[in-house]
Amino acid sequence: MIQALFIALSAFGLFMALGTVFARNLVHAALYLVAFFFVVACQFVLLEAEFMAAIQVLIYIGAVAVLLMFGIMLTRNITGDETTIVTGQWRLLGIGVAGAVMIVLFLGINGFKPWTDLGVRPEFPVTAESTTPRGQAILAMTPTVGREMMTRYVVPFELAGLLLTAALVGAVVLAQYDRTDETSAAAESPQP
Amino acid sequence: MSQQIPLTWFLYFASAAFAIGLMGVLMRRNAIGVLMAIEIMLNAANINFIAFWRYGDAPAGEGPLTGVMMALFVVTIAAAEVAVGVGLILLCYRRWRVADVDEFDTLSG
Amino acid sequence: MAHFEMLTGTDLTPILAQRMYYEQVDLVLWFRWGLYLFAGFFGVFPLIVAYVVLAERKIAARFQDRIGPNRVGPFGLLQPFADFIKLIIKESIVPKGANSFVHILAPILTLISAFLVLAVIPFGIGLAPVDLPSGLLYMVSVSSIAALSIFLAGWSSRNKYSLLGAMRGVAQLVSYEIPQVMSVLPVILWSGSLSLVSIVQTQQYDQGWFLFSPPGILGFFLLLISSIAEVNRAPFDLPEAESEIIAGFHTEYSGMRFGLFFLGEYLNVFAICCLSTTLFLGGGSLPLQGYFAGESHHMLAAPFDASRQSTIKLNAHHEFPENPSTGFKIHITNSAGDKEAFQVSHRVGNELVLMANRPVEFKADTNSRVSAAARPSYAAPWHLSNLLMIPVFFAKVFFLIFVMFWIRATLPRVRVDRLMSFAWKTMVPLAIANIFVATIWFEIVIRPAGGFTSRVIAWIVTGILTAGVVAIVFRINRNSYKANDPERRPTLISRSGDSLLAATTQGL
Numbered sequence: 001m002i003q004a005l006f007i008a009l010s011a012f013g014l015f016m017a018l019g020t021v022f023a024r025n026l027v028h029a030a031l032y033l034v035a036f037f038f039v040v041a042c043q044f045v046l047l048e049a050e051f052m053a054a055i056q057v058l059i060y061i062g063a064v065a066v067l068l069m070f071g072i073m074l075t076r077n078i079t080g081d082e083t084t085i086v087t088g089q090w091r092l093l094g095i096g097v098a099g100a101v102m103i104v105l106f107l108g109i110n111g112f113k114p115w116t117d118l119g120v121r122p123e124f125p126v127t128a129e130s131t132t133p134r135g136q137a138i139l140a141m142t143p144t145v146g147r148e149m150m151t152r153y154v155v156p157f158e159l160a161g162l163l164l165t166a167a168l169v170g171a172v173v174l175a176q177y178d179r180t181d182e183t184s185a186a187a188e189s190p191q192p
Numbered sequence: 193m194s195q196q197i198p199l200t201w202f203l204y205f206a207s208a209a210f211a212i213g214l215m216g217v218l219m220r221r222n223a224i225g226v227l228m229a230i231e232i233m234l235n236a237a238n239i240n241f242i243a244f245w246r247y248g249d250a251p252a253g254e255g256p257l258t259g260v261m262m263a264l265f266v267v268t269i270a271a272a273e274v275a276v277g278v279g280l281i282l283l284c285y286r287r288w289r290v291a292d293v294d295e296f297d298t299l300s301g
Numbered sequence: 302m303a304h305f306e307m308l309t310g311t312d313l314t315p316i317l318a319q320r321m322y323y324e325q326v327d328l329v330l331w332f333r334w335g336l337y338l339f340a341g342f343f344g345v346f347p348l349i350v351a352y353v354v355l356a357e358r359k360i361a362a363r364f365q366d367r368i369g370p371n372r373v374g375p376f377g378l379l380q381p382f383a384d385f386i387k388l389i390i391k392e393s394i395v396p397k398g399a400n401s402f403v404h405i406l407a408p409i410l411t412l413i414s415a416f417l418v419l420a421v422i423p424f425g426i427g428l429a430p431v432d433l434p435s436g437l438l439y440m441v442s443v444s445s446i447a448a449l450s451i452f453l454a455g456w457s458s459r460n461k462y463s464l465l466g467a468m469r470g471v472a473q474l475v476s477y478e479i480p481q482v483m484s485v486l487p488v489i490l491w492s493g494s495l496s497l498v499s500i501v502q503t504q505q506y507d508q509g510w511f512l513f514s515p516p517g518i519l520g521f522f523l524l525l526i527s528s529i530a531e532v533n534r535a536p537f538d539l540p541e542a543e544s545e546i547i548a549g550f551h552t553e554y555s556g557m558r559f560g561l562f563f564l565g566e567y568l569n570v571f572a573i574c575c576l577s578t579t580l581f582l583g584g585g586s587l588p589l590q591g592y593f594a595g596e597s598h599h600m601l602a603a604p605f606d607a608s609r610q611s612t613i614k615l616n617a618h619h620e621f622p623e624n625p626s627t628g629f630k631i632h633i634t635n636s637a638g639d640k641e642a643f644q645v646s647h648r649v650g651n652e653l654v655l656m657a658n659r660p661v662e663f664k665a666d667t668n669s670r671v672s673a674a675a676r677p678s679y680a681a682p683w684h685l686s687n688l689l690m691i692p693v694f695f696a697k698v699f700f701l702i703f704v705m706f707w708i709r710a711t712l713p714r715v716r717v718d719r720l721m722s723f724a725w726k727t728m729v730p731l732a733i734a735n736i737f738v739a740t741i742w743f744e745i746v747i748r749p750a751g752g753f754t755s756r757v758i759a760w761i762v763t764g765i766l767t768a769g770v771v772a773i774v775f776r777i778n779r780n781s782y783k784a785n786d787p788e789r790r791p792t793l794i795s796r797s798g799d800s801l802l803a804a805t806t807q808g809l
Contacts, residue, residue: 002196003201014205014212017209017232020228021215021219028403036232040235052264056267057442058442061445062446064231066448066449066475068224068231068274068278071278071281071282075223075224086220086221090219094215095219101210105207105210117198119199120196121195137260141260141435142438145261145264148257152254153261156265160268163269164268167273167276170275174276174283
């Protein structure tokens with residue numbers, strides 16, 4: 001039952017990923033991407049990481065997808081566009097390389113654990129007396145993440161904060177509507 | 193309930209999604225399309241992190257949330273990457289009026 | 302003490318109790334949930350929205366010295382049904398060049414996000430549909446889908462005005478989400494939980510409303526303002542400013558699809574008022590209930606040493622819930638007069654199992670007194686106190702909704718650049734500073750479980766700090782509030798004559 005659900009969900013997700021890659025219209029591609037993000041959030045729920053699922057919806061669907069759509073609107077004419085995919089032999093090459101990577105990865109996974117091995121995942125009992133740290137972390141992921149961020153992962157956490165600040169400043173500087181730049185660019189009128 | 197799903201299934205899904213993302217990076221001409229494909233690849237990596245965290249044994253002294261923390265940092269970096277990436281693409285678009293990566297060839301001899 | 306602390310130090314009790322509660326999902330519970338869903342989606346919430354709309358028309362009319370709708374039914378009370386029938390039988394038009402699938406998807410997404418938000422709000426005892434351990438995070442993440450739906454509505458309509466409204470809307474929603482989330486951080490800090498049920502219970506039984514503190518007041522107003530912006534209502538209704546861009550992102554919507562947008566918008570209004578009530582106004586609790594919570598007293602049956610034991614033996618125990626959805630607190634006063642607060646996870650027979658978030662040195666003999674506020678679990682099916690709680694909850698919610706109507710009827714629309722600079726230059730710094738002030742309140746009042754004196758001290762200290770922060774932020778920003786500064790006017794046409802508008806809409 002749950003396995004059938006997983007297979008249906010994964011097939012849907014992969015279909016959406018293909019849609020993202022092949023859609024002619026970029027906004028449609030972004031919509032497919034949103035569906036793919038949602039499927040990934042569902043996978044997180046199946047992996048008992050509900051916190052990550054919430055983060056996935058919040059950041060990827062709520063922020064990244066919206067940002068990408070904004071980017072699409074500001075760089076294309078809005079009715080969509082054609083020929084955003086390379087043609088002919090290049091397309092074959094892309095499909096070939098991606099297929100080769102996929103086959104190599106599949107073989108690697110199969111070598112790590114044969115596909116006939118349907119081992120179930122270790123369970124962590126959820127009674128108050130017999131919880132392991134892992135089981136507790138699964139049960140109460142949000143406070144555990146907070147605690148880990150402030151103790152064991154404090155340096156990566158600070159670095160991520162620094163990175164985000166730098167990205168914020170960088171994005172503002174990059175996207176600022178600079179009038180002098182605009183006029184000089186118009187005067188030179190460079191052709192692509 | 194979801195215990196019944198074997199680890200490898202998540203890995204197969206993630207690697208297929210990764211390959212599709214790679215295909216997108218190679219085939220898309222629009223810079224934002226390339227960014228989207230990169231997001232697919234990052235998400236595939238995140239699934240792997242969480243799956244291995246959930247199925248594997250906790251390494252001693254590494255805390256109970258190894259994979260999740262890694263995935264969280266990936267999410268952070270992905271968000272920063274998209275913000276800067278879209279800013280760069282907007283800048284390029286303003287200068288050359290195109291957003292196709294094939295057209296940004298000023299540096300090629 | 303309890304061995305949770307040695308492992309991660311996390312208060313697992315509520316989550317465990319919740320797990321156990323959801324594991325015994327039986328037919329009755331399924332039936333109850335099904336009833337919630339059915340009654341909620343098809344009955345209660347649409348009905349509330351219908352009458353909120355009627356109330357808005359009536360109230361706005363009063364503000365403008367009119368009467369408002371009064372023709373359909375007594376006092377116009379059947380007007381919502383007339384409107385509904387009108388919307389249903391109108392033709393739904395999809396514009397010719399529009400992207401029909403996305404066009405239909407957009408209002409549905411709005412409605413989905415509005416309904417999903419309502420899933421975690423504790424309306425009363427037994428009326429908290431789902432009590433997620435990270436309910437607040439869930440709420441924030443599902444409400445961020447609304448930005449996407451506005452964008453899709455504007456894009457798929459193939460109309461310049463829709464597109465402009467959508468771009469305004471998305472920029473506004475993304476900007477105001479930041480102060481909105483930051484303004485609720487003090488609440489999370491003070492209650493130590495993301496679960497909305499436990500946030501309400503903290504206010505109801507331990508702390509009193511979070512509004513009654515200077516950082517709480519500031520946080521509440523920040524939340525209210527950014528929530529008004531989040532649901533696109535006046536004075537922040539730029540995405541649908543009818544004097545500038547027709548109707549914004551839903552210009553091209555008609556019939557029931559417009560009705561869905563309408564329903565979604567008012568559901569969002571209702572939801573954020575419920576959220577503000579839950580977070581700052583104590584849900585269904587009365588104003589000072591937290592300070593004067595009815596307490597029951599018990600005597601210890603055996604001596605107790607907090608540094609070695611994690612259970613307390615009591616003589617009487619009937620008021621204590623056996624399996625509360627969130628843990629509850631007791632106070633022990635020993636014969637020397639020392640008082641100490643403990644978090645109780647659950648009850649086994651006449652023993653209370655304790656947990657602590659910090660090591661405690663406390664000894665009590667059998668002459669000690671145990672006092673606890675009787676707190677019914679929110680997972681209980683029905684409780685008599687609902688008769689008080691639900692009306693109180695809805696009174697608060699409808700008062701907040703009235704405040705929103707009031708603001709709408711009073712204030713003119715904000716200019717688009719002011720809107721953004723208000724979010725980024727005023728709201729965000731205030732929200733960040735408020736978190737720091739909130740930590741001071743936490744250290745003075747909440748962590749030591751202080752009484753009246755510490756509250757007074759904290760009021761003075763944080764009051765001065767909050768007032769200072771507000772004064773500084775507004776002082777720094779005083780130039781951006783100046784009227785009619787031509788240099789600061791927004792332009793869609795850049796000085797070189799290159800139109801950004803033309804660039805983005807060249808396909809039309």
